[in-house]
Amino acid sequence: MESLLNQVPIGLSIGAVLLLIALGLTFTFGQMGVINMAHGEFIMAGAYTAYMLQGWAGGQAVLVALPVAFLIAGALGWILERTAIRHFYGRPLDTLLLTWGVSLVLQQAARDLFGAPNVQVDAPSWLTGRIEVAGANLPYSRLFILGLAIACVVGISVYMNRSRQGRRMRAVMQNRELAAVSGVATGRVDQFTFFLGSGLAGVAGVALTLIGPVGPSLGTYYIVDAFLVVVAGGLGQLKGAVIAALALGMLNSFTEFWTDASLAKVIVFAAIIAFLQFRPQGMFVLRSRALT
Numbered sequence: 001m002e003s004l005l006n007q008v009p010i011g012l013s014i015g016a017v018l019l020l021i022a023l024g025l026t027f028t029f030g031q032m033g034v035i036n037m038a039h040g041e042f043i044m045a046g047a048y049t050a051y052m053l054q055g056w057a058g059g060q061a062v063l064v065a066l067p068v069a070f071l072i073a074g075a076l077g078w079i080l081e082r083t084a085i086r087h088f089y090g091r092p093l094d095t096l097l098l099t100w101g102v103s104l105v106l107q108q109a110a111r112d113l114f115g116a117p118n119v120q121v122d123a124p125s126w127l128t129g130r131i132e133v134a135g136a137n138l139p140y141s142r143l144f145i146l147g148l149a150i151a152c153v154v155g156i157s158v159y160m161n162r163s164r165q166g167r168r169m170r171a172v173m174q175n176r177e178l179a180a181v182s183g184v185a186t187g188r189v190d191q192f193t194f195f196l197g198s199g200l201a202g203v204a205g206v207a208l209t210l211i212g213p214v215g216p217s218l219g220t221y222y223i224v225d226a227f228l229v230v231v232a233g234g235l236g237q238l239k240g241a242v243i244a245a246l247a248l249g250m251l252n253s254f255t256e257f258w259t260d261a262s263l264a265k266v267i268v269f270a271a272i273i274a275f276l277q278f279r280p281q282g283m284f285v286l287r288s289r290a291l292t
Contacts, residue, residue: 003183004035004289005252006056008250008253009137009138009139009142009143009249010142010238010247010253011249011250011252011253011254011258012070012142012146012246012249012250013140013142013145013146013211013249014185014248014249014250014253015024015149015151015245015246015247015249015250016109016142016145016146016149016150016207016220016249017145017207017208017211017249018149018222018225018226018229018245018248018249019035019149019153019209019229019241019242019245019246020098020148020149020152020201020202020203020204020228021039021043021071021201021204021222021223021225021226021229022154022226022229022230022233022241022244022245023041023152023156023197023200023229023238023241023263024039024197024198024199024200024201024204024236025039025226025227025229025230026197026211026230026233026235026237026241027193027197027199028077028196028197028198029227029230029235032089032096032190032193033090034088034089034092034095034099034193034194035092035093035095035099035123036078036085036095036099036197036211037099037100037103038099038100038101038102038103038106038225039197039198039201039219039223039226040103040218040220040223041076041102041103041106041107041110041220042073042076042077042198042199042205043073043200043201043202043203043204043205043208043218043219043222043223044107044110044200044205044214044215044217044218044219045069045072045073045076045106045202045205046065046070046072046084046115046201046204046206047121047205047206047208047218048110048114048198048204048205048241049065049068049069049072049073049202049205049206049211050065050069050205050206050209050214051060051114051119051121051123051214052137052175052261053068054121054122059122059124059125059133060124061122061178062063062121062123062124062127062206062210063124063211064204065147065207066203068183069187069203069205069206070199070200070203071199071202071204072202073198073201073202073205074195074196074198074199074201074202075193075195076198077194077197077201078191078194078195078197078198080099080102080113080198081190081194081195082191084098084102085098085099086187086190088113089190097175099129103219103220104131105158107216107217109218109226110196110214110216111256114194114216116215116216118213118214118215119213119214119215120213121209121210121214121261123141123209123210123268126140127136127140127141127210128140128141129155132179136146141210141265142213144210145210145211148203148207150284152200152203153238153252156200156238157238157288160238164190165189165192167190168184169188169189171184172184172186172189172193173188177202184215198208198234201219202254204207204222205218205219221260225248225252225268228244228248228265228268228269228272229241229244229245230244231272231276231282232244232247232248232272232276232282232283233245233282233283233284234281234283234284236284237283237284239284240282240283244283245280248268248272250262251267251271252265252268253269255267263281
């Protein structure tokens with residue numbers, strides 16, 4: 001029973017990581033219709049940022065790396081959008097092939113810079129312990145990841161509902177053509193949306209350094225699950241992404257406990273496919289305002 005209870009914090013932390021990754025995809029895929037396979041490499045960039053800062057910041061590298069990784073990954077996303085993706089809007093399959101090629105280039109660049117072996121980022125000393133609640137062991141590192149995900153969701157929610165730029169983003173998401181004729185610079189909104197989504201991937205990469213080692217293929221282990229979160233939650237739906245990420249994390253944790261990692265992936269994938277058969281639009285549907 002105690003081992004079963006321990007799967008709860010593991011599932012929550014997995015869900016929190018998937019949520020951090022899926023938050024960025026919720027905007028770039030949900031709003032812009034871009035299938036960005038290089039999103040995983042922005043996660044990798046965030047993780048390597050923490051590794052590079054380790055020599056300067058020591059045990060506090062994870063905290064220092066959070067804003068730096070956001071800016072670096074966001075800048076990579078902005079460059080990708082400005083140089084390539086903006087020419088392929090409305091062509092999702094082309095963006096898939098394009099960004100897949102970019103992801104391979106970035107992975108090889110990471111191997112050339114850091115080498116093939118994985119590297120480790122030391123967690124702060126205050127994240128190395130754990131507490132016990134109702135028979136379940138809660139590592140501080142996993143609680144920190146969960147708190148980080150909550151902070152990001154709250155920040156994004158406030159930004160989209162309270163700020164002028166956030167309201168413009170929502171307007172473009174609901175109806176791009178109507179937003180454009182209303183004076184919204186949709187191109188600038190797309191630029192910042194891609195920067196924001198990619199930056200959140202960098203934050204997720206820093207969080208992943210608290211779970212395991214960092215390598216060039218780090219992002220590829222999570223990118224498919226993150227897309228599943230976005231699709232199951234509903235395109236462009238923040239609350240849908242939150243529910244889907246936590247549900248997917250818990251399902252993955254408990255199925256791994258009863259079976260093994262490979263079979264658990266199959267079961268989770270089959271569960272998502274079955275859910276989409278009954279709810280193909282996801283948990284929540286984006287309300288749009290169409291011209292009539």
